[in-house]
Amino acid sequence: MSATLSLAAILAESARRYPHKVAVVDGEQRVTYADLWRQALTCASALRERGVRPGDRVALQIPNVVDFPRVYFGALALGAVVVPVHLLLTADEAAYTLKDSGASLLVCHPSQAAMGSVAAEAAGIPVVAPADLLSAEPLRSYESRAPEDPAVVLYTSGTTGEPKGAVLTHLNLVMNTMVNVFDANDARPDDVVLGCLPLFHTFGQTVGMNGTFRLGATLVMLARFTGEAALDLMVREKVTVFHGVPTMYVALVAAAEGRPELPRLRLCVSGGAALPLAVLEKFNAAFSTSIFEGYGLSETSPTATTNQPHFGTRAGTIGHPVWGVEVEIARPEIDERIELLPAGELGEIVIRGHNVFAGYLNRPEDTAQAIVDGWFRSGDLGTKDADGFITIVDRKKDIVIRGGFNVYPREVEEALARHPGVVQVAVIGVADPVHGEEICAVVVPDAAAGLTADELIEWSKERLGRHKYPRLVRFVEALPLGPSHKVLKRELRRTIAG
Known part of the structure; x- marks a missing residue:
């Protein structure tokens, strides 16, 4: 046995x-x-x-x-x-x-x-x-x-x-x-x-x-x-x-x-x-x-x-x-x-x-x-370090940790992208004194839709868990893109959070 x-x-x-x-x-x-x-x-x-x-x-x-x-x-x-x-x-x-x-x-x-x-x-x-x-x-x-x-x-x-x-x-x-x-x-x-x-x-x-x-x-x-x-x-x-x-x-x-x-x-x-x-x-x-x-x-x-x-x-x-x-x-x-x-x-x-x-x-x-x-x-x-102490510097992935819960931007982006007034969206974490990081949706809106931040937040509440939906929405004319057309999230973090 x-x-x-x-x-x-x-x-x-x-x-x-x-x-x-x-x-x-x-x-x-x-x-x-x-x-x-x-x-x-x-x-x-x-x-x-x-x-x-x-x-x-x-x-x-x-x-x-x-x-x-x-x-x-x-x-x-x-x-x-x-x-x-x-x-x-x-x-x-x-x-x-x-x-x-x-x-x-x-x-x-x-x-x-x-x-x-x-x-x-x-x-x-x-x-x-x-x-x-x-x-x-x-x-x-x-x-x-x-x-x-x-x-x-x-x-x-x-x-x-x-x-x-x-x-x-x-x-x-x-x-x-x-x-x-x-x-x-x-x-x-x-x-x-x-x-x-x-x-x-x-x-x-x-x-x-x-x-x-x-x-x-x-x-x-x-x-x-x-x-x-x-x-x-x-x-x-x-x-x-x-x-x-x-x-x-x-x-x-x-x-x-x-x-x-x-x-x-x-x-x-x-x-x-x-x-x-x-x-x-x-x-x-x-x-x-x-x-x-x-x-x-x-x-x-x-x-x-x-x-x-x-x-x-x-x-x-x-x-x-x-x-x-x-x-x-x-x-x-x-x-x-x-x-x-x-x-x-x-x-x-x-x-x-x-x-x-x-x-x-x-x-x-x-x-x-x-x-x-x-x-x-x-x-x-x-x-x-030489004494064996380990320090976390950053994350390889774009994970956001809100109040100790892992939130994955892509999942939030997939949900928000379904809103008819959203043309493009990128989700980032911004520093928050209470939750460590807060979820921020950076949105390129459809100009004709007249979308407001409050409307999008309410809409997302029904489709995402309470720890996942964005509390912050920022509207922009375009998202910064790299040579391979990937959204440059580090650039967003610098401009939005800064």
Whole structure:
């Protein structure tokens, strides 16, 4: 018999070791590890009764409430593959995820039912509420899986704008959870962690939820993040650990002004987008702590590098690779092979190790482009100094990161180009003090249509997820073109943002 490994063990083992400890705080609910694991096994049994088998894909459309880990670990306990659905998508976008992943069923929280039911119907699959899964007789234990079996499929957009399913294995996710809590961060079993990062997103899932459960610590759920709400909850529940994207740190700094009591945060981790130095300094001053900035992608489970106590921190960098992972800088202009560059030179960040995904679901060509010579090509440009600290300088692709969510300009452009009043459009990110970057559509309009910025923004809201539609519209007579008639986005950024 070959070795077995399941991500479900993260919760199963903590239920065995710390049965009476509180695993999750969700409003008035306080759920122990033993109860949460029993509920997960109950969900697993109910999913089996509905025809789900090991290897089948189960989609989850659930906000940051205790139902998420119940169903997530329930599906894993059954040996199924979890497909988290981004909560900011439109019904059409969600239906694409369900169809492309081959999901056999959608578990949809009542708060998402209006959109989820439409998406499930379009995909031709049944939809159930988490509460529907809690009346079965629980399974005795979890199904065994091979380390290389898929555990989770995370949807990430590519440069083509069409989302791709990144297949993450049990080994990928168990190892990334382990190195995050035991090597990369000073995480402790008595931590109380704020769970405000979306659990459908890789950062909140691996670093937040799974890391907390691996230690037997407590996760305090916050479904709708605002600076005020987060501070109130952190003070009330004596939260000691905060994981967030830069926009969350901006909100916490603003909300902290003039408050008599602030949470005593021992460990803060930032990722998802570059953290402005000014924010880091203001946060450290207000909360008398320091933020450890890291870096990762859906395809790397996610953590690839982070500032770590072991190596010391260097503000403005993304630190060192995590244990067992190699991160180097390669020549960006060579596609067919990896040619590593010496220290200090600018190139593409490439990653190799236990965290690199198994590939894109049903997309062998995309996978072959992404993994070259055993290295994952991140598409991000950066440097690695003589001390091993890595710094992100720019992106090879034109990705915009708004509030920690990746937005792919081409996808937005495709939607806007369908408006009858739009002749040509290019989408860029412009610096924004709250979201890091804001989405700006630069439009050549049809003069006869009399299109206004507000009209186009309203139109795009119906066709793009809440994190994707442009908040800014600029009208121009022509877009700057290069010799091959490609739109020069760097020129647009210079003129529009400048």
